[in-house]
Amino acid sequence: MESIDALDVYIVKGFYPREQIIAFKRFAAQFAAAHPPAWHPCLDGVPDYHRINDEYKNSWVMARMHGFFFHAFNEHREIIDGFRDLLRLKNHLRGAPEDADYDALPSSGVITRLVSQHYPVGGGHLREHVDPHSPFALIQTIVQASTPGVDFQAGGLFLRASENDAAVELDELTDVGDLFILTPNVRHGIAAIDPGEPLDWTLDRGRWMILPIVIRSDYEMDPSTKPRQVT
Ligand SMILES: [Fe+2]
Known part of the structure; x- marks a missing residue:
């Protein structure tokens, strides 16, 4: 945590098998084909949606x-189960039982979401921003779900140590199934993907990326717990 708080970034190569990530993307594409796009507040009854x-x-x-957006309390639980180890890691870091809040409903104040x-x-x-510090997000974990140089040529995840530093682009170091671990508190974003096309x-x-997260629900809306754009 000291290292991550000092803005070090870790890339864990091959954290997930390529086949699992490819299968997830196939599932998501089928989900999108079967359901019209929609948005739902994070309240009890929130469905899985895109x-x-x-x-x-x-x-x-x-x-x-x-x-x-997928939730363990809805019908695609097995999809979220596949990323449960990262949720357990985050719970461990905050000193909570490893499966804390996995099944929590929005009315409890906190949910788990894939x-x-x-x-x-x-x-x-995604414009440059910082994410708030919260006990649920002492680290952010971002699963690379595409192959840079194949699925796209330019752009992708970057971070910037401070306002006056150059952006550091990270995607070129990664492939499908790799895991980024970094602090939520550093300026970061997604530089435009192949903007000339x-x-x-x-x-x-x-x-594509996959982010297993624990977040506050929308029952107590507090802007200080939301991401903050910085450019
Ligand atoms: Fe972010």
Whole structure:
């Protein structure tokens, strides 16, 4: 934790088998084909859903991405189970039982969620931001779900140690199944994916990532617990 708090980034090669990540993306694409895009607040009864955010103005952080949201209390529990080791690691770091909040409902105040994001070729991006410190997110864990140089050529995850430092691009060091571990508290974002190409929302190209997270639900909305855009 000292090292991560000092802005070191770890890349764990091959943390997940390539086949698991490819199968997840196939599942997500089938889910998107079967359900229209929608958004739901994080309240009891929240379904699994997916949503296209194309520079939606009320976003905490401006983005062009296709987001997917799955919960252990809904019907695709086995999908989230596949990423449970990262949730256990985060619970361990906060001194909680390893399966704490795994099945928690929004009305308890906190939920576990498997988020996946697809950044399309032709400018998919997430503006530079910092995520708030919370006991549930002492580290952030980002699973690389695409192959840079194959699924896209330019852009991707970057961080910046401080306002006046150069951005450090990280994707070129990674492949499908690798894991990034870094502090939530550093400036980071997704640099535009192949911005010279026409925008293409198809899911078999572009930059995917998978993020198993524990977050506060929307029963007590507090902007200080939300990501903060810095550019
Ligand atoms: Fe973030």
